[in-house]
Amino acid sequence: MPFLAACATADLYELHQSAVLAYDSGADARAEALYQGLARSAPNDPETWLRLGNLYARSNRPDKAAEAYERGLLLAPGDARLWYNLGIIRQRQAHASFIAAHQYIDDADPLQARTKAMIERLAPAVAEAAPTAEK
Numbered sequence: 001m002p003f004l005a006a007c008a009t010a011d012l013y014e015l016h017q018s019a020v021l022a023y024d025s026g027a028d029a030r031a032e033a034l035y036q037g038l039a040r041s042a043p044n045d046p047e048t049w050l051r052l053g054n055l056y057a058r059s060n061r062p063d064k065a066a067e068a069y070e071r072g073l074l075l076a077p078g079d080a081r082l083w084y085n086l087g088i089i090r091q092r093q094a095h096a097s098f099i100a101a102h103q104y105i106d107d108a109d110p111l112q113a114r115t116k117a118m119i120e121r122l123a124p125a126v127a128e129a130a131p132t133a134e135k
Contacts, residue, residue, distance in 0.1 A: 012042055019051070023133075028055055046076035050133060053085055057131045062096075065089045065131070085131035095122040 019034035035052040042048065049072030056065035069086040076082065098118045105112040 012038070015041065019048075023051055023055070028058055031055055032059075043071075044075055046072040046079055046082065048072075049075070050079070050082055050085070053082075053089075054131045054133055057085070057089060062089050062093050066093070081132055088129045088131050091122060091129065092126050095119065095126045098122065 015034060015038055019031055019038055022028075022031035022034055032052070032055045035048055035055065038045065038048045039052060049068045053065045053068030053072065056062075056068055066086060066089045069082050069089065072079065072082045073086070098115050102112070102115045102119060105115055
């Protein structure tokens, strides 16, 4: 059995190295597939969930990104990068929600001005902030 365990460890190491290379080179579709494989094979690595969340964020899938960051936080509740990235995603989601709400509010409704103010308040932060993988 130790031989099989060593093979599995070597395979995971190669998968991890390939995922990092794809991620760092901007080959997002390949990196995503590799990190998904890592998440299935080694689901207890918060770094995998961080990177997978970033890939989802890059491809404008905020719900999946938030879910990945939350999975990482279950494993590493003290990882500030996961909290930061989750905050960025939630901020983007809030901004999108206010924009959607604004489209349905009558001009005479007092909520119209408050919604517009929230859109304007969040817009600069949403434009500037991006998820991070840096330590």
